[in-house]
Every structure is written in C-alpha cells, then in structure tokens.
Amino acid sequence: METITQTRAPITQVGIVGAGAMGRGIAQICAQAGLKVWLSDTQPEACEAARKQLRDVWRILATKGKMTDADADAALSRVHTCSTLEDLRSCDLVVEAIVERLDAKRELIEKLETIVSEDAIIASNSSSLSITAIGAVAKRPQRVVGYHFFNPVPLMKVVEVIDGVLSESWAGDALMELSKHLGHTPVRCKDMPGFVVNHAGRGMNIEGLKVAQEGVAAFSDIDDIMREQAGFRMGPFELLDLTGLDVSHPVMESIYRQFYDEARFRPSPITAVRAVGGLLGRKSGEGFYRYAEGKKVAPAPVKRSGKKPKSVWVSTANPRGHAMVSALLASIGVETERGSEPSDEALIVVTPLGTDATTSAIDQGLDAHRVVAIDTLLPVGTNKRRTIMTTPVTTERTIETAVGLFSSDGIPVTVIADSPGFVAQRIICAIVNIACDIAQQRIATTPDIDVAVKLGLGYPQGPLSMGDSIGSDLILEILRNMEHLTGDPRYRPSPWLWRRAGLGVSLLTEEARAR
Structure with missing residues (x-):
C-alpha cells in the first residue's frame, strides 16, 4: 500500500453523499463553520429539498437571535447541490451518509476514487459497519476513515473518528482538527463493532431488556428506576422508542454477531417480536409506550397504601x-x-x-x-x-x-419481583463493565470513552467515572455475585475492572506502557 506524505492544508470543501437527516446535519455544521459544501444524492430532488430545509433552519435560528441574517444567508450560499458525483472533484473531504449497507458503501467508495484527488479524504458516517471492510475495496484505503456523527448532528456535539486497519493516521488527524473547527468534540477509536458509543450503549439496552424478559418489572417501571433512582435522562425503553426498533434491533443483532456471539451483547427476543409486529416506537405511534400527537402516554402508576410497620x-x-x-x-x-x-x-x-x-x-x-x-x-x-x-x-x-x-x-417506591441485582445495579454494572472492556481492548483512551458516552448517549457521567463514583469494588462485587448466581457469562467482570478495583486505582487509569 502506497503511503502519501501529508503536509495538509486545512479542509475547505466538503462533499456529502446522502441528503437525508444525517447528510443535512453534517452539511449544516460545515456551512456554518465557513466551509463550502457540495450535496449529492441519487435522488436529485432530495438535494434541493435538503437545501430548502437548511434555509428554513437558518431563518429560524436568525429569528431566535442564534445567528445574524447575514450569517444565515452566507451559510446557505456555501451549500451547493450536485447533478452528478463528478461535481465532487474539488472536495478535500467527501463524507458518505448513505444507506447502511456494505455493498452500497463499497460501490460508492470505488466511484469516488475515480473522481476526487489522490490525497482527498473519503469518510464513512457508518454507525455499525466495519470501516476496514468499507475501505478494503479502495485503491488508496489509507485515506478511507470513519466519521460517525450522531443525530441530530447540530445538537449532538460529539463525533467518532475511526481508524480502519488500513487507514493512515494523517487522515484521522485531519478529521480530528476539522471536528474542533466544526464545534464538535472528536473521539478517536479503532475499527471495532459499534466503535465506542454504540458499543457502550449495549449495557443499558441489552440489560434492560433482560430484566424485562425475566418478568422482574414492567417497561415503565424499569425506565422510572433508571431516570429517578439512577439519574439517567431516559430509561432503556424510552430510548429504544426514540431510536426506533427498525434501527435498534438490527444494530443489536449486528454487534452481537460481529463479536462472535459475545454473551454481554446477547439480544432479546422482545425486540425481535415487537419489531416484526410494527411496534417501532415514536415513529409508528406505539412501541413500549403509546404516543398521542407525538407525546408519550405513560401507564398509570400502581398505587399502594400501607402503614408503617410496628417494628x-x-x-x-x-x-x-x-x-x-x-x-x-x-x-x-x-x-x-x-x-x-x-x-x-x-x-x-x-x-x-x-x-x-x-x-x-x-x-x-x-x-x-x-x-x-x-x-x-x-x-x-x-x-x-x-x-x-x-x-x-x-x-x-x-x-x-x-x-x-x-x-x-x-x-415514590417501585416494587419489583426477585432479581439478582435489582434493576439499577444490573444496568449500571453492565454499563461500567462494557466500558471497562472497551478500554481493555484499547478501542479508545479512557478519557475518550467517557466523553463519547456522556455526550453521545446523554448519560449523567462517563461510564468509567460512574464506576469510580460508585466504587469499582462494589461494581465488581455485584458482577461476581450475579455471575455466580445466574451462571451467565454476560456478567463476568472485565480484567480492566478487577485489576483496578484490586489495586484501588481509578478505572480511568491507563497502563504505563500504553501512555
């Protein structure tokens, strides 16, 4: 593989292939940051529709005083629509934000390589596919990297920069610098299933589903516990309804299979059955909750009355x-x-x-x-x-x-059926343990794991800091007890956790040789 020596000028022109919600969001932050943006889509009318939507967004921001009218007009003037992919030839960076299918992304990479310059960066906004697999078809795979934003892009201020096995550091370095210019916090990670955020998010969703599958508590009770007892912004079922099971369930299955049936990521038949039944969440009007005019209709709480005991x-x-x-x-x-x-x-x-x-x-x-x-x-x-x-x-x-x-x-008090580890214990320990294993696999640095999960998933703390706050010794004790009681390897503690708990040091502690 040929190495390109890079003395790079700043990225000034960005091509975006795919004018859906993610493509529009990326275009918005790039244009607002002063970059020239080229929008491309297989449906030409989608590009024009995206440009009109961006115009409306900037008008609203100007009306609210978030930007001036002049800045709104200038941002719109930087967004250009493409009639063909050939219009991307002058771009320093092309971001693909198309359908989440490996064959489609590979086909696009091959086409882009015949158009853009040899040192232009080609980035994929894939959320779950291997960046190495996407870039392996390229003649210059060293310039193919992952650039994973979160929806809605302008509000979710974190982005994952993913180095494939064949990627060279200069490409990722350029995206790290660009991200800061765009007002986003970049986190650097290796190409592994789910990268950091979707990998770490398995703890909340998968364990929440396991609790429900065991008949421990109702969906709404589990959410109430995670919000009001554990301090999370949303519980697992509110989050699944927001994302939609048509998106979430395939990602759960994909990450499980890509890790060769790792027990920690074992999906639940609950989501498989509900997805087939069309109970997708907010987008379908019903999921784990019903929605009336877009608002969640929570079940009435079970009321229990009782006097204090004599003793x-x-x-x-x-x-x-x-x-x-x-x-x-x-x-x-x-x-x-x-x-x-x-x-x-x-x-x-x-x-x-x-x-x-x-x-x-x-x-x-x-x-x-x-x-x-x-x-x-x-x-x-x-x-x-x-x-x-x-x-x-x-x-x-x-x-x-x-x-x-x-x-x-x-x-308020929630009553649940017998469960090893209650609800909050199980879910919090799963979150911390998976984050520890992300660190153990050197997928990202411990500070990047914490910031990616806190910003990407809206958790009250990064998972490693959360483990430190509660006490890694307590997390370890709970996991070992659950593993012993259930015999389920999903609860086996990560070596990263038990080593640091045993030494009495922070879960953020990197190994000396890795610093």
Whole structure:
C-alpha cells in the first residue's frame, strides 16, 4: 500500500453523499463553520429539498437571535447541490451518509476514487459497519476513515473518528482538527463493532431488556428506576422508542454477531417480536409506550397504601447497606431492632448486592414471607425513587407495609419481583463493565470513552467515572455475585475492572506502557 506524505492544508470543501437527516446535519455544521459544501444524492430532488430545509433552519435560528441574517444567508450560499458525483472533484473531504449497507458503501467508495484527488479524504458516517471492510475495496484505503456523527448532528456535539486497519493516521488527524473547527468534540477509536458509543450503549439496552424478559418489572417501571433512582435522562425503553426498533434491533443483532456471539451483547427476543409486529416506537405511534400527537402516554402508576410497620429489622450482612437504611429510617423517625435476629412481627429488610431477596432469606435463615430487599447501590436518602424487591412468597401485607415505610417521606417506591441485582445495579454494572472492556481492548483512551458516552448517549457521567463514583469494588462485587448466581457469562467482570478495583486505582487509569 502506497503511503502519501501529508503536509495538509486545512479542509475547505466538503462533499456529502446522502441528503437525508444525517447528510443535512453534517452539511449544516460545515456551512456554518465557513466551509463550502457540495450535496449529492441519487435522488436529485432530495438535494434541493435538503437545501430548502437548511434555509428554513437558518431563518429560524436568525429569528431566535442564534445567528445574524447575514450569517444565515452566507451559510446557505456555501451549500451547493450536485447533478452528478463528478461535481465532487474539488472536495478535500467527501463524507458518505448513505444507506447502511456494505455493498452500497463499497460501490460508492470505488466511484469516488475515480473522481476526487489522490490525497482527498473519503469518510464513512457508518454507525455499525466495519470501516476496514468499507475501505478494503479502495485503491488508496489509507485515506478511507470513519466519521460517525450522531443525530441530530447540530445538537449532538460529539463525533467518532475511526481508524480502519488500513487507514493512515494523517487522515484521522485531519478529521480530528476539522471536528474542533466544526464545534464538535472528536473521539478517536479503532475499527471495532459499534466503535465506542454504540458499543457502550449495549449495557443499558441489552440489560434492560433482560430484566424485562425475566418478568422482574414492567417497561415503565424499569425506565422510572433508571431516570429517578439512577439519574439517567431516559430509561432503556424510552430510548429504544426514540431510536426506533427498525434501527435498534438490527444494530443489536449486528454487534452481537460481529463479536462472535459475545454473551454481554446477547439480544432479546422482545425486540425481535415487537419489531416484526410494527411496534417501532415514536415513529409508528406505539412501541413500549403509546404516543398521542407525538407525546408519550405513560401507564398509570400502581398505587399502594400501607402503614408503617410496628417494628423493622435490617440485616447486617451488607454493613454499608445496613448503615444506609438505618440512617434513612432514623431520619423518618423509625427505630430499628438491634437484635441479631428479627422479632416474630418485624418487617425484615435485606440489602443484597448482586443477589436476590430469596438468596438473602435462605442464606441468612430468615422468614421469606416477611422479607423485602431495598437497593442500596446508590444513596437511598437522596435519590428521587427507591426500589424494593420481594421474594416469591413475600406477603401482600408485608409489601404494603414496606411501601408505606419507604415512601413515608414522599419519595415514590417501585416494587419489583426477585432479581439478582435489582434493576439499577444490573444496568449500571453492565454499563461500567462494557466500558471497562472497551478500554481493555484499547478501542479508545479512557478519557475518550467517557466523553463519547456522556455526550453521545446523554448519560449523567462517563461510564468509567460512574464506576469510580460508585466504587469499582462494589461494581465488581455485584458482577461476581450475579455471575455466580445466574451462571451467565454476560456478567463476568472485565480484567480492566478487577485489576483496578484490586489495586484501588481509578478505572480511568491507563497502563504505563500504553501512555
């Protein structure tokens, strides 16, 4: 493969093939940044429609004072429509944003190589296909790289710059610099399935689906827990409805297969069945929720009423959980029993990490009819929702008493069925563990993993920082307990996690030889 020595001038002309939502978004930020943009599409009318939509967007921004009328007119003047691909010949960079099919992208790359200059960069906005596979057909694969934006491009301020196996660093370097000029945060990564963001996003969606598939909780309950207890902007099913199962399910299957059936990414038949049934989400008017005039119609919450129990006993098997729950109960005026065993009438509260309420009852010799478990991974006294878990034989009276107790200070309580790791524990630990394995595989640096996931998925923190905040030792304990209890290799801890937890260092710690 011939190497081109690069002393590159800044990119000033950008070609975009594909005038759909992604192509329009990329065109918008490029034109706003002063670049000349050439829009191409197999349907010529799509380019003109895209230009008109951009005109309308800039008029609205000018009306709102986000840009001047002169700047809006100047941006529009920089956007040109192409009658044929030949019109892209003067471009320093061509970004393909066409259908997500390998054969179509390869065919386009071959055509572009006969048109653009030898040192022009050809970039793919693919979200899940291998950049190496796309570029392998090129005569100069060293200049073919991934440039993955997120929808809507102007608002999602992160972009992945992906080096294929055959790509040379100069091409990616140029896109890193361009991204900053466009006002986006670039993250550099290797060509692996899902790159960083779609790879890391498996934790939320896949584990959320597994929780639902096991009958632990309803879709809306899982979302409520992840929003209000765990602090995420959206739960997994709200996110799947927003993206659409016609997009999300094939990506889940693709990443699973590309990693040769890695258990951590095992898809759920829930999405397969619902996608076939046309329950795609917002775009179809119904998904995991119904939508009326574009707004989610959430199911009515289950209302439970109950009085505080006469007596409460909190297990000391998890000292951290015992201290947390005891402090909460003291703050709401409830004194706990101090004996090593509960009295005959006491509500029994356990605080498992990675195990279930049944296991806690059996291991500690407790009356399972009076046992409830409360999730203490995150502070129970300050978050906006609490989760309690029952054994299969917990009585309704016990459940109502527990709800009355733990909601007596006005914080809502979600009751779930028995589950190793509750809901938040399972999903958060999956998110952190997958991010650790992305770091272990050297797909991206730890700071880039954190910023890509935080900006690309809207998480409250980057996943590695999240693991540090909670405590990598707790994450490790939960994962090991879930793996032991279920026998499912999806929960095996990443070496990156258990090494850093054992050493007591941050999950952001890179290995000395890799620095």
